[in-house]
Amino acid sequence: MTATRVQINGATIADDVPPRLSLADFLRERRNLTGTHLGCEHGVCGACTVLVDGEPARSCLMLAVACDEREITTIEGFAADPVVAALRRNFHRYHALQCGYCTPAMLITARDLILRQRAGSEREIREGLAGNICRCTGYTNIVTAISETAKELGREASNA
C-alpha cells in the first residue's frame, strides 16, 4: 500500500492504494466515479480517458500511485464546463450516441480537440477521434456534433 493524495474534480482525496491499481479502477471502485469506462485496458479503445493535470490521459494506463499530487478531472467534474455543456447539447441534438459507453471519453476528447483548435474540419476531427472507439454510431453523428459545437463556440467567441 502506498499513501497517495490526489485532487479529483476539485476535492482532495487521500488513500492507501496498492501500486498495481490503475487510476481507472481507483476512480470507479474507490470513488464510485463510474462515468469513467473501461473497454480494452491497454490504451486502444479510449473509453477510460480523463484529464490528468488538464491534459487527456488513459486512466487504464496510469497507476493511481503515479497520480500522487496530480489533478484528475473525470466526466463527473465537467458539470460547470461551458464547452462540455455545448457538446452535451449537440450530442443530444445530432444523436451522437447510442449505447453511450464511449460517450464520456468522447466528450472529454472532443473538448480537448476544440480547446486546442483541432476541430476545424471533418478530417481533423476524425484524426483526433482515432483513439476513441465507438461501436454503435459509425462516428458520423459524433463528428457532426463536435463540428457544430466548434462552430458555435467560434461564433460566440467572435461576437464577444
Next chain:
Amino acid sequence: MKAPAVDYIRPRSLAEAVDLLAEHRGEARVIAGGQSLVAMMNLRVASPALLIDISRLPELSSVSDDNDGVTLGACVTHAAVEDGRAADPSRGLMPRAAATLAYRAIRTRGTIGGSLALSDPAAEWPAILTALDAEVMVRGPGGLRSIRCAEFTTGIFETGLATDEVIENVRIPKLSPDARWGYLKLCRKSGEFASALAVAVADRARGHSRVVLGAANGAPLVLHETSRLISENGRGEVREAAAADIGHAADRHFDEFQRNLHMVAAMRAVQQVLQ
C-alpha cells in the same frame, strides 16, 4: 486485464534510481509515462517486482538548446514535441512525426526516453532519431555514457541499455537551414503502430544524409546506398538503390507485401527530400 502485484518507489534523484536498479538487478523496471509498460503489465506480458518511477525527476524533463544541437530529457513527452514546447532541432520533422504517434491521450504521458528504452520495432522515435544521428546519453553506476542512436536499438525490443542503466537524455544535432526531410508512416488507422515507416534526412551543409526504415522486423534499417544517393540529389537510380538496400536486409525476412510497403514508404519519404 489487471496488472499483477508490484512494488513502487519514486526515487529523489537519478543516482538513486540507478542504485535501485542495480540493487534489484533484472527484477525492477523503470517507469516514466508507462504508456507501454502499464499496457504490458495489464496484458501480463510484463510482471516486474518493482517499478521505479522517474517521471518527476526535474533533470529528465529539461530541454537545452545550444548552437549545434538540442538535448531533450528522457521524460519529455511526445505531446511537448508535437506542440513545439520542447525546442525542435529538426526543422519540423520531430513535431510532424510526434503528431502521428498513437493518440493525444497517449502522447501527453508517453516519453521519448521510454520509446527508445522499449524500442518497439514499429515505434517512431528510434527510426527518426537514427535518421537525425542523435546520441542517447545513458546513466549507470559508472556514470554517463553516450550511445549513437543508430547503435542503441539492437533488435526487436532489444537495446544497448544495461539492466542497471537509465536513459538520461537524447542529444540531437540541429539540421541546417537548407536541410530537407521526408517522413511517411503507413498504417490502416491514424495512431496505430506503423506497418511501414520511412524517414529521410538530407543535410548537405553538414554532410549528413540518411534514409531509415522503421517497422522493419528489427532495429531501424538504414538504407545506405539510398542515403548516399540523396546526398548527391541523385534521382534516377534511387528506386533501384532502395530496392537493393531493402533486398540486402535478408535478416529481416520481409515477405513480398512488406517489401512493397517499405518501398512505397521509402520512395515517398525520399521524394519529399529531393528537390
